[in-house]
Amino acid sequence: MKNAFKWVVASLCIGFAGCSSPSSFSEQALDYCAAQTERALEELQPLDYMLSPRNIAPDEHQWSLRPVSKELWTEGFWPGILWYTYEHTGDEQFRQAAEGYTEVLGFLKDMPAYDHDLGFIIFNSYGNGYRLTQNPQYKEVILAIADRIIELFNPQVGTLLSWPREVENFGGHNTIMDNMINLETLFWASEASGNPRYAEIARMHADTTMEYHFRPDGSSYHVAVYNAETGAFMRGCTHQGYADDSMWARGQAWAIYGYTMCYRFTKDERYREMACKAADIYLKQLPEDLVPYWDFNDPKIPAAPRDASAAAVVASALIELSGYVDGEQGAAYLKSAEQMLQSLDASYRGGDACPAFLIHSTGHHPAGSEIDYAIVYADYYYIEALLRLKQLRQA
Ligand code: GLY
Numbered sequence: 001m002k003n004a005f006k007w008v009v010a011s012l013c014i015g016f017a018g019c020s021s022p023s024s025f026s027e028q029a030l031d032y033c034a035a036q037t038e039r040a041l042e043e044l045q046p047l048d049y050m051l052s053p054r055n056i057a058p059d060e061h062q063w064s065l066r067p068v069s070k071e072l073w074t075e076g077f078w079p080g081i082l083w084y085t086y087e088h089t090g091d092e093q094f095r096q097a098a099e100g101y102t103e104v105l106g107f108l109k110d111m112p113a114y115d116h117d118l119g120f121i122i123f124n125s126y127g128n129g130y131r132l133t134q135n136p137q138y139k140e141v142i143l144a145i146a147d148r149i150i151e152l153f154n155p156q157v158g159t160l161l162s163w164p165r166e167v168e169n170f171g172g173h174n175t176i177m178d179n180m181i182n183l184e185t186l187f188w189a190s191e192a193s194g195n196p197r198y199a200e201i202a203r204m205h206a207d208t209t210m211e212y213h214f215r216p217d218g219s220s221y222h223v224a225v226y227n228a229e230t231g232a233f234m235r236g237c238t239h240q241g242y243a244d245d246s247m248w249a250r251g252q253a254w255a256i257y258g259y260t261m262c263y264r265f266t267k268d269e270r271y272r273e274m275a276c277k278a279a280d281i282y283l284k285q286l287p288e289d290l291v292p293y294w295d296f297n298d299p300k301i302p303a304a305p306r307d308a309s310a311a312a313v314v315a316s317a318l319i320e321l322s323g324y325v326d327g328e329q330g331a332a333y334l335k336s337a338e339q340m341l342q343s344l345d346a347s348y349r350g351g352d353a354c355p356a357f358l359i360h361s362t363g364h365h366p367a368g369s370e371i372d373y374a375i376v377y378a379d380y381y382y383i384e385a386l387l388r389l390k391q392l393r394q395a
Contacts, residue, residue: 025338026390029345030088033357033383037085040355041097049100053078055363056354056374063355063376068104073117075105077380080124083132084383095133102129102138109144113152116162118145119182124380127188139192146189146198149182153201156231158208159224160201173228176239177213177220177251180206180258187265199265206262210274212236213255218277219247219296220255240364246297250362252282253313260321275321276329282314283336290340291348294362294371305371308348309361309378315340316385319392334392341385350374357382 040053043062052075053063068075082098085091102125108118122145130138152160159175160182161167166174183202190199212233213224221236221244241248259275262268285296291311298304315337322334350356356374363370 025342026386030386030390034085034089036350036355036357037081037094043355047097047100049104053376055370056356058372061354070108070111070114073120074376076121076124077376080128080380081383083128084387087132087387098129102126106141109141109148113148115164116152116160116179116182118149119185123185142185143189143193146185149185150198150201154228156229157226158204158231160205170225172225172234175224176222177254180209180254183258184261206271218281220252222248222251240366242295242298246295248295249292249307249310252278253310256282257313257317260317263324272324276325279318279321289343289347291343294365305362306360307362308344308358309375311340311344312378312381312385316381316388319385319388344382
């Protein structure tokens, strides 16, 4: 297999003089990301902040754009990439573009939540912007968004509703694993405001999800459906995966990332254990090059498409998780994360063909949407993971 071969070469290379050490690997990979971002910005001139880069089809060479609207979920990733690129380079052109693409999203704070994706959109844009600039207006927006997110909380169930528009279709209060990522906004909001309510809701969501969203082996359902009145768990099923009982790669990635992040804020041992359990089943079933097929149970494997985005999310999560786990297990998580990033670098680059960092992601396979595309969230988590690796090596 072509990918596996390249991966073996890259792995061997790590161990020999003249090839990349982990720190110089992250530096060169980050420089590659910065060059791709600069190229994309040139291609997007004159910049229209209301048009957000979303994907690149396999036969296309430039970002396909989506108009900013309350109905998308990916608008925070491009400004997030710009903030991370600014963090790596210190180059003002990236900061200016990041501010422009961030600030057009502020309208979301003044309207009821369309769905749970508000956290994805605002924490990647305003959250990174606030972390790097301490702009007080950014803090106000994130706190207002936390108020919008908790409007989706159902105390009977104990989770945030993911898709208000899909309640009838699913026959109940639906919560998807992806929703774990929105808890970062809530935990942050409690720390930033001193109001414990956001974190209380985040913990209830994480606890309920831990109870119902996982199978005994640590793999997860994409969707959990609950009775909105009684709170009773009705069923686990899928929306973007192969089957109700399959392990959809990015859903599992959100689980690993989500519980790792919950442990960061709470130091609750149960969350760390959940993150490890979700990670262990994922790692055990990976193909040789450590980039998963879009769903671990697609019977078409090995002819099924990959999902580089899941690999990037998991690499970023494992670098963080490795800092919370002692001994051999923590070291193994870090090594796996480094190997995933090396594999993405070796065989999944957009390179000259297109300005995305990575290609070969899968968006919504059952809908036939974004299969084997470059997708903006893959790039976001890839550059985040590389920055985490660089910072770890410098510490
Ligand atoms: N629903 C968000 C995702 O595709 O991961």
